[in-house]
Structures are given as C-alpha cells and as structure tokens.
Amino acid sequence: MTISYDPPRLKSARGLTQMAPEGIQLKPTDGATQPSMIQAHVSLAGLTSFRVGGPAQWYAAPQSEAELLTSLAWAKSKSLPVTVIGAGSNLLISDEGLPGLAIGTRNLRNIEYDDRMAQVSVGAGVSLAYLARQVARRGWSGLEWAIGIPGTVGGAVVMNAGAHKSCIADILMDIEVISGNGINQTLINTDLEYRYRSSILQGSNYTVTQARFQLKPTNDPQTIIATTNTHLHQRHATQPYHLPSCGSVFRNPEPQKAAQLIEKTGLKGHKIGDAQVSELHANFILNCGHAKASDIYQLICYVQDRVARQWSIQLKPEVKILGTFNP
Numbered sequence: 002m003t004i005s006y007d008p009p010r011l012k013s014a015r016g017l018t019q020m021a022p023e024g025i026q027l028k029p030t031d032g033a034t035q036p037s038m039i040q041a042h043v044s045l046a047g048l049t050s051f052r053v054g055g056p057a058q059w060y061a062a063p064q065s066e067a068e069l070l071t072s073l074a075w076a077k078s079k080s081l082p083v084t085v086i087g088a089g090s091n092l093l094i095s096d097e098g099l100p101g102l103a104i105g106t107r108n109l110r111n112i113e114y115d116d117r118m119a120q121v122s123v124g125a126g127v128s129l130a131y132l133a134r135q136v137a138r139r140g141w142s143g144l145e146w147a148i149g150i151p152g153t154v155g156g157a158v159v160m161n162a163g164a165h166k167s168c169i170a171d172i173l174m175d176i177e178v179i180s181g182n183g184i185n186q187t188l189i190n191t192d193l194e195y196r197y198r199s200s201i202l203q204g205s206n207y208t209v210t211q212a213r214f215q216l217k218p219t220n221d222p223q224t225i226i227a228t229t230n231t232h233l234h235q236r237h238a239t240q241p242y243h244l245p246s247c248g249s250v251f252r253n254p255e256p257q258k259a260a261q262l263i264e265k266t267g268l269k270g271h272k273i274g275d276a277q278v279s280e281l282h283a284n285f286i287l288n289c290g291h292a293k294a295s296d297i298y299q300l301i302c303y304v305q306d307r308v309a310r311q312w313s314i315q316l317k318p319e320v321k322i323l324g325t326f327n328p
C-alpha cells in the first residue's frame with residue numbers, strides 16, 4: 002500500500018481545542034520549535050528491536066508536546082487510528098505495516114532532576130537504560146535493575162517493565178498523558194492499576210509524555226554504579242543480546258516460568274524461516290537475519306500450541322502484536 006499524497010504540514014490544533022471539555026486546558030501548539038512533518042509510508046522495521054514490520058501509513062516523530070498534540074489532532078480529524086511507538090523493543094509489527102498514524106516518541110527527551118527530593122521528571126522518549134546510568138551517577142538507587150532494558154521511559158511505564166524482582170511500579174510517582182482527544186491529564190501511580198507487566202495504559206488511547214520517579218539518595222554512587230554494571234553483565238551472560246529480538250516473548254504463567262516450559266517442551270533452537278527460539282534463553286525468539294514478521298508470528302503460535310498440548314498451559318504473549326497476521 003503506497004499513499005500517493007502528502008498530508009499538510011501541521012502547525013496548530015485549533016480543532017482539537019474545540020473538542021476539549023470545559024475547564025480542560027490544552028497547551029498551545031503554536032510554540033513548537035520544529036513543527037513535525039507527518040510522513041507517508043514510513044518503514045517501521047528499523048524502529049523495532051525485532052527489525053521486522055512493514056510501513057506505517059503515516060508517521061510522525063514529534064519534537065515537543067505541542068507537535069504531539071498537533072499530530073493527534075490531525076489523526077483525529079482524519080479518523081485515523083493512532084499507534085504509539087517508543088523504542089519498539091516490545092513490538093511485533095505485521096509485514097503489511099500499520100494503518101493510520103504511528104507516533105514515535107524518541108524525540109521527547111527532556112530530563113529534570115530535583116536534587117533535594119531525589120526525584121527525576123523525564124520525557125517519554127528518554128532511554129530507560131540511559132536514565133538508569135544517570136541516576137546511578139548521582140548516587141540515587143532504584144533503577145539499577147533497568148540497565149539492560151532497551152526501551153523508552155514511556156514504553157516502560159506502559160508495560161510496567163521490570164527485572165531482578167523490581168519494576169517501574171516500585172518507583173513511579175506520576176505521569177502526564179494526552180488522550181486521543183488531546184486532553185492533558187496527570188495520573189498517579191495508583192491510577193494505573195499496575196500488575197505484572199500490565200497497566201491500564203495498555204490498550205488505552207493515552208499517550209504518555211512525561212513520568213516522574215522517586216529514587217533513594219545515597220552518598221555512594223560507586224556502589225550503585227557497580228550494582229548496575231553487575232545486572233548488565235548478568236543479563237548479557239544469560240540472554241541473547243547479539244541478535245534482534247523483543248526480549249521475553251511470553252508472560253510467565255506464575256508460578257511457572259515460560260522459558261522453562263518452552264525448554265522442557267524441546268523447543269530451544271526450533272526455527273520457522275529465519276526466526277528461531279533462542280538456544281540461550283527459550284523465552285526469546287531471535288531474528289537470525291532475514292526473518293519476516295510472519296515467521297516470528299508463526300513461531301509464537303507454534304510454541305503456544307506445543308506448550309498447551311504438553312502442559313495444558315496457554316502462554317500469553319508479552320510482546321504487543323500489531324497489524325494483520327494470518328493464522
């Protein structure tokens with residue numbers, strides 16, 4: 002599918018202002034420093050850690066909240082579905098691509114430290130691993146576990162990303178979101194109904210723009226940095242970081258571990274096309290070079306089917322599967 006015309010350059014969201022209910026303030030959009038161009042037919046493969054997926058019908062990477070509002074307003078005016086993409090490290094996007102507007106958040110990268118309170122306010126597009134390094138250098142504890150997670154802050158907030166028995170819900174204070182109608186809202190931690198790799202943000206029409214975290218100050222940055230480095234080394238030793246993947250494909254069906262079930266089913270190394278169940282960590286599926294999204298999808302279904310037959314357990318994907326796939 003190729004779209005043969007260009008959308009307008011967008012500078013204001015006046016229509017959006019009219020949609021806002023009384024009493025809700027939309028931030029002005031005219032102050033955008035670099036108005037974003039919404040592009041047609043942009044390949045998404047390079048924007049996901051699996052390195053697969055077709056084009057977005059439309060794509061925007063806003064540089065500011067104002068540009069984000071403008072993009073959302075345009076999608077709304079065209080009745081287009083919106084998909085938010087952080088670092089794409091938990092996404093399997095169909096080879097056919099995505100209809101509507103895909104919004105990449107990577108340019109929303111402001112960071113503000115409150116040294117007195119040991120709090121940090123971060124734009125949704127900031128890399129979680131970068132943030133983990135920065136707070137460790139300040140001697141703030143609380144994000145040592147996050148170093149090996151290749152996502153953005155926004156994606157981590159939505160997914161309740163976690164590792165080493167810690168997760169985002171442990172440190173998140175509040176977030177700023179924009180709804181599909183362009184309404185700004187602050188949501189606090191308890192609004193988000195956090196559970197294991199889950200929050201009410203998943204499947205909602207909220208775009209997270211900002212998150213505020215409470216860390217624990219110490220006078221010992223060296224120890225925090227050392228713990229952070231240890232976590233990174235452990236992960237590199239036990240997980241396949243050398244080939245494209247989305248990390249763990251399936252949620253753990255507690256108290257069982259998905260990786261152990263897949264391994265005990267004899268599926269390590271199983272391949273469909275160029276997609277392979279990792280030999281190192283059975284809950285990872287790797288793109289060995291030229292995998293298509295459909296290969297990965299079929300392998301996910303195959304693993305689910307084999308595990309269900311052998312153990313009567315239905316594995317649920319943690320990875321977000323977007324677009325159309327044939328069974």
Ligand SMILES: Cc1cc2nc3c(=O)[nH]c(=O)nc-3n(C[C@H](O)[C@H](O)[C@H](O)COP(=O)(O)OP(=O)(O)OC[C@H]3O[C@@H](n4cnc5c(N)ncnc54)[C@H](O)[C@@H]3O)c2cc1C
Binds near residue numbers: 149152246247
């Ligand atoms: C090698 C590897 C190791 C990993 N290890 C871990 C791990 O230890 N623990 C863990 O929890 N995860 C892990 N992951 C998975 C992934 O990194 C996390 O789920 C991460 O939090 C996803 O962030 P992202 O920015 O890439 O989100 P994306 O993959 O881009 O998106 C994930 C979901 O969040 C939504 N989203 C993203 N940003 C926003 C936003 N600003 N507003 C609204 N919705 C948004 C998307 O629409 C999508 O539904 C790993 C992945 C890889 C490749």
